[in-house]
Amino acid sequence: MRLTAAPHTATTPRPRGRDADGMAVASFILGLLGLLVLNLFLGPIAITLATVALRRGATRRGRAFLGMGLGVADLVILAVLMQTTNTVSWSF
Numbered sequence: 001m002r003l004t005a006a007p008h009t010a011t012t013p014r015p016r017g018r019d020a021d022g023m024a025v026a027s028f029i030l031g032l033l034g035l036l037v038l039n040l041f042l043g044p045i046a047i048t049l050a051t052v053a054l055r056r057g058a059t060r061r062g063r064a065f066l067g068m069g070l071g072v073a074d075l076v077i078l079a080v081l082m083q084t085t086n087t088v089s090w091s092f
Contacts, residue, residue, distance in 0.1 A: 020058035023049045028063045031070025035077065043074030 027049035034042030050068035058064050 020053045020056035021060045021063075023053035023056070024058045024060045024064035024067060027053060027067025028070065029067075031067045031074060034074035035070065039074035039078045043071045043078070046071030046074065 027046045030042045030049065031046035034046060046067045050064045050071065053064040053067075054061065
């Protein structure tokens with residue numbers, strides 16, 4: 001009789017790209033939503049999520065780049081509206 005421990009089964013790690021893909025999609029949605037409302041807040045969040053998604057190796061790189069572009073567009077639109085209306089806020 002031989003006493004041994006049960007063979008160790010390695011748990012499969014969660015795919016890295018799945019979390020990054022979720023961030024890429026969230027970046028795209030927040031960037032798109034930021035064009036309509038709260039572009040001061042949603043623009044930088046979209047840029048940050050897109051950057052993190054790209055660094056983590058997202059398979060949906062196009063959505064991450066679109067989210068980053070939309071986040072930058074949010075901030076550009078905010079700056080243009082603030083200059084044309086001579087205000088320091090995003091209200092009309």
